[in-house]
Amino acid sequence: xxxxxxxxxxxxxxxxxxxxxxxxxxxxxxxxxxxxxxxxxxxxxxxxxxxxxxxxxxxxxxxxxxxxxxxxxxxxxxxxxxxxxxxxxxxxxxxxxxxxxxxxxxxxxxxxxxxxxxxxxxxxxxxxxxxxxxxxxxxxxxxxxxxxxxx
Numbered sequence: 001x002x003x004x005x006x007x008x009x010x011x012x013x014x015x016x017x018x019x020x021x022x023x024x025x026x027x028x029x030x031x032x033x034x035x036x037x038x039x040x041x042x043x044x045x046x047x048x049x050x051x052x053x054x055x056x057x058x059x060x061x062x063x064x065x066x067x068x069x070x071x072x073x074x075x076x077x078x079x080x081x082x083x084x085x086x087x088x089x090x091x092x093x094x095x096x097x098x099x100x101x102x103x104x105x106x107x108x109x110x111x112x113x114x115x116x117x118x119x120x121x122x123x124x125x126x127x128x129x130x131x132x133x134x135x136x137x138x139x140x141x142x143x144x145x146x147x148x149x150x151x
Contacts, residue, residue, distance in 0.1 A: 070076045
């Protein structure tokens with residue numbers, strides 16, 4: 001009977017039904033006063049829990065680190081390895097110098113472009129006046145030759 005009722009509640013979907021069901025079932029338990037944990041599973045007590053295991057392992061790691069860690073006056077293995085595989089300071093100094101020269105060159109170009117001016121230009125009011133003296137506008141025979149030519 002309880003199974004039929006549960007299936008009927010699942011099949012019919014009404015608004016806000018799900019929230020009401022979860023609130024109703026949250027307040028009731030299936031066990032009704034029985035022990036929540038089964039008797040076969042008991043709470044583990046003692047020094048064999050994961051907490052104590054992790055504590056012992058962490059203490060071994062701390063002792064090993066203290067024993068094999070380098071002294072403050074010595075360089076650590078990681079520092080030696082990084083120094084071996086890192087690029088030399090001279091290389092970075094050369095790169096920085098090249099970058100400085102490029103930035104100076106770009107600054108000079110920028111100043112040159114910002115201070116540039118258009119060439120001064122004279123605009124005539126009637127530019128067709130300049131074409132009056134053009135030899136191409138003279139009609140044929142309109143002028144007589146002036147030079148010394150053999151006749």
